[in-house]
Amino acid sequence: MVPKPAAHMTRDDYVCLKTRTVYLDGEVDGNMVWKTIRSLAILEGSDQVQMYLDSDGGYVHEAWAIIDALHRSPIEVDIIGTGQVCSAAADVIIFGPKHHRWATPNTVFMMHPPSFELPEAESDKQKSRTDWEASATKAYLRRLARVLGKKVSTVEKLIANDWYFNAKDALKHNIIDDVWR
Numbered sequence: 001m002v003p004k005p006a007a008h009m010t011r012d013d014y015v016c017l018k019t020r021t022v023y024l025d026g027e028v029d030g031n032m033v034w035k036t037i038r039s040l041a042i043l044e045g046s047d048q049v050q051m052y053l054d055s056d057g058g059y060v061h062e063a064w065a066i067i068d069a070l071h072r073s074p075i076e077v078d079i080i081g082t083g084q085v086c087s088a089a090a091d092v093i094i095f096g097p098k099h100h101r102w103a104t105p106n107t108v109f110m111m112h113p114p115s116f117e118l119p120e121a122e123s124d125k126q127k128s129r130t131d132w133e134a135s136a137t138k139a140y141l142r143r144l145a146r147v148l149g150k151k152v153s154t155v156e157k158l159i160a161n162d163w164y165f166n167a168k169d170a171l172k173h174n175i176i177d178d179v180w181r
Contacts, residue, residue, distance in 0.1 A: 017042055022051040022077075028058025028088040033065045040073045049077045057087025060114045067095045078102055080180050081167070086110035094147055094175050102180040103167040109175065111159045114140050148174050 012035075016022055022039040024032055032055075043049050051070075070077055070092075079096045081089075081103035090111050093101050103109070116133050144159075145152045150173075170176045 020046050020049050022049060024051060025054045025083075028055055028063050028066070028092070030062060032058070033062050033069070036066045037069050040069060040075060040077070043075055046075050049075050050080060051077050052080050052082050053085055053089055053092060054081075054083035055086065055089035056084055057089050057110075060088050060091065060116060063088035063091040064095075066092050070096050076100060080104065081107045081109070081170075081176065082180075084108045084110070087112060090175070094144065099177050101176045102178055103170055103176045104180050105167050107167045107170070109165050109167075109170050111163045112161070113137060113156075113159055 016039050020043060022036070022043075024035060026032065036051075039051075040049075070079070077097065078100045079093050079102065081093050083104075085093055085103065085107055087110060090109050091114075093103070114137060116136060141152050141155055145155045148155060150158075165173070167176065167179045171179055
Protein backbone atom coordinates (compact mmCIF):
# COMPACT_ATOMS: atom_id res chain seq x y z
CA MET A 1 0.00 0.00 0.00
CA VAL A 2 1.36 3.40 -0.99
CA PRO A 3 1.19 5.95 1.82
CA LYS A 4 -0.91 9.04 1.24
CA PRO A 5 1.00 12.32 1.34
CA ALA A 6 0.22 14.67 4.18
CA ALA A 7 -0.58 18.28 3.32
CA HIS A 8 2.83 19.51 4.55
CA MET A 9 4.86 16.94 2.57
CA THR A 10 6.80 17.85 -0.54
CA ARG A 11 7.00 15.60 -3.59
CA ASP A 12 10.52 14.57 -2.44
CA ASP A 13 9.12 13.68 0.99
CA TYR A 14 6.46 11.51 -0.60
CA VAL A 15 8.99 9.70 -2.83
CA CYS A 16 11.21 9.19 0.21
CA LEU A 17 8.32 7.70 2.19
CA LYS A 18 7.11 5.53 -0.70
CA THR A 19 10.52 4.08 -1.65
CA ARG A 20 12.30 4.22 1.74
CA THR A 21 15.14 5.88 -0.15
CA VAL A 22 16.90 9.19 0.46
CA TYR A 23 18.93 10.88 -2.28
CA LEU A 24 21.63 13.30 -1.13
CA ASP A 25 23.51 15.11 -3.85
CA GLY A 26 25.40 18.35 -4.15
CA GLU A 27 27.30 20.24 -1.51
CA VAL A 28 27.48 18.98 2.07
CA ASP A 29 25.88 22.01 3.69
CA GLY A 30 23.02 23.03 5.95
CA ASN A 31 20.46 22.06 3.29
CA MET A 32 21.84 18.50 3.14
CA VAL A 33 21.76 18.29 6.94
CA TRP A 34 18.14 19.46 6.95
CA LYS A 35 17.19 16.97 4.21
CA THR A 36 18.85 14.12 6.12
CA ILE A 37 17.17 14.91 9.43
CA ARG A 38 13.79 15.55 7.77
CA SER A 39 14.00 12.30 5.80
CA LEU A 40 14.91 10.27 8.87
CA ALA A 41 11.98 11.82 10.74
CA ILE A 42 9.58 11.04 7.86
CA LEU A 43 10.85 7.45 7.70
CA GLU A 44 10.70 6.83 11.45
CA GLY A 45 9.22 3.41 12.02
CA SER A 46 10.81 1.96 8.88
CA ASP A 47 13.01 -1.08 9.30
CA GLN A 48 15.55 -0.28 6.62
CA VAL A 49 16.37 2.81 4.55
CA GLN A 50 18.78 3.34 1.67
CA MET A 51 20.57 6.68 1.49
CA TYR A 52 22.41 7.42 -1.77
CA LEU A 53 25.21 10.00 -1.52
CA ASP A 54 26.80 11.77 -4.52
CA SER A 55 28.76 14.87 -3.53
CA ASP A 56 31.99 16.66 -4.27
CA GLY A 57 32.18 17.66 -0.61
CA GLY A 58 31.41 20.66 1.47
CA TYR A 59 31.60 21.69 5.10
CA VAL A 60 33.11 19.33 7.66
CA HIS A 61 30.80 20.58 10.44
CA GLU A 62 27.72 19.76 8.38
CA ALA A 63 29.16 16.31 7.57
CA TRP A 64 29.46 15.69 11.31
CA ALA A 65 25.86 16.80 11.84
CA ILE A 66 24.76 14.19 9.27
CA ILE A 67 26.97 11.53 10.89
CA ASP A 68 25.48 12.33 14.30
CA ALA A 69 21.93 12.10 12.87
CA LEU A 70 22.68 8.71 11.29
CA HIS A 71 24.10 7.31 14.53
CA ARG A 72 21.18 8.61 16.60
CA SER A 73 18.51 7.32 14.22
CA PRO A 74 16.60 4.22 15.32
CA ILE A 75 16.39 3.26 11.63
CA GLU A 76 19.03 1.08 9.98
CA VAL A 77 20.35 3.27 7.18
CA ASP A 78 22.50 1.83 4.39
CA ILE A 79 24.67 4.67 3.07
CA ILE A 80 25.52 4.05 -0.57
CA GLY A 81 28.19 6.17 -2.21
CA THR A 82 27.65 6.67 -5.92
CA GLY A 83 29.22 8.90 -8.55
CA GLN A 84 31.67 10.94 -6.52
CA VAL A 85 32.09 10.95 -2.77
CA CYS A 86 34.70 13.56 -1.98
CA SER A 87 36.01 15.50 0.98
CA ALA A 88 33.32 15.98 3.67
CA ALA A 89 31.01 13.54 1.83
CA ALA A 90 33.63 10.80 2.25
CA ASP A 91 33.51 11.46 6.01
CA VAL A 92 29.76 10.74 6.00
CA ILE A 93 30.42 7.24 4.69
CA ILE A 94 33.65 6.55 6.59
CA PHE A 95 32.21 7.52 9.95
CA GLY A 96 28.70 6.26 9.17
CA PRO A 97 27.17 3.25 10.92
CA LYS A 98 29.44 0.19 10.61
CA HIS A 99 28.13 -2.64 8.41
CA HIS A 100 25.94 -0.12 6.52
CA ARG A 101 28.60 1.64 4.40
CA TRP A 102 28.48 0.81 0.70
CA ALA A 103 29.60 2.18 -2.67
CA THR A 104 28.58 1.38 -6.21
CA PRO A 105 31.40 -0.17 -8.28
CA ASN A 106 32.27 3.02 -10.20
CA THR A 107 32.25 5.44 -7.27
CA VAL A 108 35.22 7.81 -7.07
CA PHE A 109 36.34 8.86 -3.60
CA MET A 110 38.64 11.70 -2.59
CA MET A 111 39.96 12.59 0.83
CA HIS A 112 42.23 15.33 2.16
CA PRO A 113 42.99 16.85 5.57
CA PRO A 114 39.96 18.64 7.04
CA SER A 115 39.66 22.36 6.60
CA PHE A 116 37.43 24.23 8.97
CA GLU A 117 35.38 27.04 7.48
CA LEU A 118 35.24 29.35 10.45
CA PRO A 119 34.73 33.10 10.39
CA GLU A 120 37.89 35.15 10.54
CA ALA A 121 38.94 35.77 14.11
CA GLU A 122 40.07 39.09 15.47
CA SER A 123 43.84 39.18 15.91
CA ASP A 124 43.63 38.70 19.69
CA LYS A 125 41.53 35.55 19.17
CA GLN A 126 43.54 34.10 16.27
CA LYS A 127 45.76 31.98 18.53
CA SER A 128 42.71 30.39 20.14
CA ARG A 129 41.27 29.59 16.72
CA THR A 130 44.58 28.19 15.45
CA ASP A 131 44.95 26.03 18.57
CA TRP A 132 41.38 24.75 18.19
CA GLU A 133 41.92 23.88 14.50
CA ALA A 134 45.15 22.01 15.32
CA SER A 135 43.42 20.09 18.12
CA ALA A 136 40.39 19.28 15.93
CA THR A 137 42.64 18.07 13.10
CA LYS A 138 44.58 15.78 15.46
CA ALA A 139 41.32 14.36 16.85
CA TYR A 140 40.04 13.79 13.28
CA LEU A 141 43.23 11.97 12.28
CA ARG A 142 43.11 9.75 15.39
CA ARG A 143 39.48 8.86 14.74
CA LEU A 144 40.14 8.20 11.04
CA ALA A 145 43.14 6.02 11.91
CA ARG A 146 40.97 4.01 14.31
CA VAL A 147 38.25 3.42 11.68
CA LEU A 148 40.78 2.50 8.98
CA GLY A 149 42.82 0.32 11.33
CA LYS A 150 46.00 2.25 10.50
CA LYS A 151 48.58 4.34 12.33
CA VAL A 152 47.97 8.09 12.48
CA SER A 153 51.23 8.69 10.59
CA THR A 154 50.05 6.40 7.77
CA VAL A 155 46.70 8.21 7.56
CA GLU A 156 48.46 11.59 7.50
CA LYS A 157 50.54 10.42 4.50
CA LEU A 158 47.50 9.01 2.68
CA ILE A 159 45.49 12.23 2.89
CA ALA A 160 48.35 14.78 2.83
CA ASN A 161 47.41 15.64 -0.76
CA ASP A 162 44.09 14.92 -2.42
CA TRP A 163 43.85 11.11 -2.24
CA TYR A 164 41.67 9.67 -5.02
CA PHE A 165 40.58 6.03 -4.99
CA ASN A 166 37.84 3.73 -6.26
CA ALA A 167 35.28 1.51 -4.52
CA LYS A 168 37.58 -1.51 -4.59
CA ASP A 169 40.30 0.46 -2.80
CA ALA A 170 37.73 1.91 -0.40
CA LEU A 171 36.82 -1.66 0.58
CA LYS A 172 40.50 -2.58 0.95
CA HIS A 173 41.09 0.41 3.27
CA ASN A 174 37.97 -0.28 5.43
CA ILE A 175 36.25 2.91 4.21
CA ILE A 176 33.20 0.94 3.10
CA ASP A 177 31.89 -2.43 4.21
CA ASP A 178 31.14 -3.74 0.72
CA VAL A 179 30.65 -2.82 -2.92
CA TRP A 180 26.98 -2.52 -3.91
CA ARG A 181 26.35 -4.88 -6.82
